[in-house]
Amino acid sequence: MSSISLKNVKKAYGNDVVIENLNLEIRDGSFTVLVGPSGCGKSTTLRMITGLEAVTEGDVYIDGQRVNDVAPGKRDISMVFQNYALYPTMTVEENIEFGLANKKVPKEERKRRINEVCEIVGLTAYLKRKPANLSGGQRQRVALARAMVKDPKVFMMDEPLSNLDAKLRAQMRVELINMHKRMGTTFVYVTHDQVEAMTMADDIVLMDNGKIIQQSGPKELYHNPNCIYTAQFVGTPQTNILDGRLPDGMKLGFRPEKVRLHTMNEGEGINIPASVQTKEMLGSEIIYSLDTPYGVIMCKSEDDVEDGTILMVGVKFDSMYLFGADTMRRPLGEAERKMIAAAFREGKA
Amino acid sequence: MKERNKALDAGLNILDIVGKLVLIVVMAFPFFWMISTALKTLGETLLYPPSLLPESPQWSNFAEVFKTIPVGQYLINSLIVCVSVVFLQYLIIVPAAYSLSKYEFKAKSLVFALVMLGQMIPMQITFLPIYFMFSDMGLMDTYVALIIPFISNPFGIFMLRQYFLQVPSEVIEAAKLDNASDIKIMFRIMMPMVRPALVTIGLLSFISNWNNYFWPLIMTSQDAYRTLPIGIALLKDADTLQRWNVIMAGNLLLVLPMLGLYILASKKIRNAFVYSGIK
Known part of the structure; x- marks a missing residue:
């Protein structure tokens, strides 16, 4: 569990400023959704928290500790990508194990955790398969399992449901809410879909043009918008x-x-x-x-x-x-x- | 009108087949001639007009090759040189292609252009300075002299870079978040994803080094370091009379391993060239 805060963060690609002076607090253990139209800077914000993108100016804190210079793999963050980003040449089991092995978790412990996580997401029967032989929904589960098994401080998701069909998406939404309740970890979720934001979030951060327009709970956001945009x-x-x-x-x-x-x-x-x-x-x-x-x-x-x-x-x-x-x-x-x-x-x- | 079109189609078809047959004959005949000569007696090789096939295959020609030159020694030298070259090439081209495809650094395109320039400079321009340099360093008649000049492979870097460009960045990012080092990402994630390309590059480079004649010729003067092509060429000078049947048997010995290798890996090579992307 961890709180995250971004202080006076700026991100520019050359002369192109994408985010200017962003200040964001993400509560410990919350399910926070960054929402906004494409190009609003929500994914960039997420990637700056993970460390996959360096901040141009300002500071990023996880658990009160400044992490600007900490490598992504050392930030104790798991992430689920939009296209899952599974390792295509590894089996489901190896995909899930890779992060643990890199963290030097002992073999016995790895096996135990993999089995536990696969039980939860219903992948036990597919451990020896390669991602190419799985359906979209199953790949999604592998991506979730791979993220969960590391028992991270922060759980990041970048539009993880957008490649699923409507029915599966609705089902996964419920599962993600349950997962958050069970794990109690801080979840940061990026989407452009207001329905996903409203249904899952404790906290919604609505963004536009690299700025936070409003940050509040879904109820507050709906009943008490602070501007026309919201x-x-x-x-x-x-x-x-x-x-x-x-x-x-x-x-x-x-x-x-x-x-x-x-x-x-x-x-x-x-x-x-x-x-x-x-x-x-x-x-x-x-x-x-x-x-x-x-x-x-x-x-x-x-x-x-x-x-x-x-x-x-x-x-x-x-x-x-x-x-x-x-x-x-x-x-x-x-x-x-x-x-x-x-x-x-x-x-x- | 339709009838005429049909006739035209049939005519073109025949032309197509005949054309291909001619090409096949042009390509395959020297090869056939080598096999046929390798199995003839010395008398048959000198016949005029020449005979197409030997009367009875002379397998003893192969034994004769082994008697005339130390084939085993040459073969081991060739294997040492080719395997080392391919192995060292991988050590250089994989990180080079990885950095040129997935890393952002200053002057990246300039570096890439320089690599490509290396491909365009003909060996004939560089071999003299390299020869003098190696000679000064006392590297004549060593394996090092046969290996070092060939461990850079601009074409390999280029081809592998194209492959790496097609690997989605998210996969690399996922590995970074899984706390994998760049070395690990390269060897555990990227290399298995581009296996057909690696096999192709390795094979092409193995074959070209296997067939390399010029460089080993000028760099070696002792059997201990001579490679197989040099050895086979020595067959020609071994006797005053050209024993074409023995020379061709030697050539066959030289070519067969490559042929076997190519047949084994031809599917991988074709896959590498028609590669359409990693899903």
Whole structure:
């Protein structure tokens, strides 16, 4: 178990600065997910923690110890790669054993640990096979076993599920959560998939352009986004943003699932005239795209309304986010409610 | 129209087959002639017009080779030289190819260009200075003189580098996180992954050294260090009369090990050349 901290870290490739002044604290024993679009610097951050990438400036600490000059193999870190990175010429057993042998763990102990880990991930029957003769899911397990067997201080994963099919991915998510509970080790997980982040993380670090946009628990991130970027990154369909109605360039945001297909009382929320443009049936819910005088808004509801219906939809003040012209979140008090109510007075286009 | 196309196709097909047959004959005939002559009597080799096949195979020609020259000694010398060259080449080209493919360092492309330049300089330009240098150092008539000039192999470095480039970096990174040293990564991870290339490079270099005539000729003057090609050539000078049947038997002895080796490894060699990537 270990905490990780990055202090004033900068990463540049030549003149190309990828990450500038990154400060990040990863709690001991947490399941922390670095999430963001591709190219946001999340993988680079992960690789700087592992030591596979050197930091240009700043310091990396693991367990309070500065590790800038410590070789990757000496940092007591295990990593699962996106394409598994198994050693193709070695059997499953040799793949798992390689790290232990390099750490000079005695043969008896190695055997015991390999058997134990393979029992957990269900690989016992495949120990003598080569990776080429395994399915994608099995290779994934070998990669996990290889990482687990070293009993590392920190467990890193770089998009480990992206090569699996949807069903297997959902199954592995549950297994990873269980694994984290069982091992109690610090997990650092990189993904671009917000669903993976939301379902597995204790802590989510949302990144964009080499900067941390918000770091918080999944619940907090969903219910309390600190800017438009976060609000729109988490949740599908993404948060509706109404621009151009409020003074000083302020913007109004609300989630599709908070749009009600009925009117609100004055003082409770706002009402928007809308017509149903498209309708996507998901089973338990329906996603509507609604044409309104303020632009197209998305709505997720259990209520079934026909295509083309013209109706009034309502959004409660409690479900709204107010953002400033700088896209950052603003407090939404009594005065702001009045301002919003006035701006979206019924039917006013 | 269709009929004519068919006729044209058939004609081209025949031309194709005939062309290939001619090529095969051109390539294989000298080889056949060597085998045939090796089994003839001395009288038959001098017949005019020559006979294609011996009347009865003269296996004693081979015994004659062994009687005329110390074949065993030459064979051992050839093996010592070729095996040492190949072994030392691996020690140099594997780390060189690894660093040129997977390491970032200043002037990397310049170093690579220099390696390639080494391939382009003909031996004829370098052999004289090397000869004088070795002669000054008293290395004439030693194994060292036969081995050292050949342990660099720019083509091998180039080919192996291409292979190493195809090994995913993640595999190397995984090994680094598994606390493996660079030496270990090279020998335990990379080398097994490119085995066909290593076999090919080793084999090509073994064959070219096995056949090397010029360098051993100028560097050796005693049987103790002469290699097999020199020895076989000595057959020609052993007698006043050219005993072509014995000379050809000697040549056959020289070629057979290489032929066997090639047949054994031909699949690996072909794989190495049509190599399509490691998955």
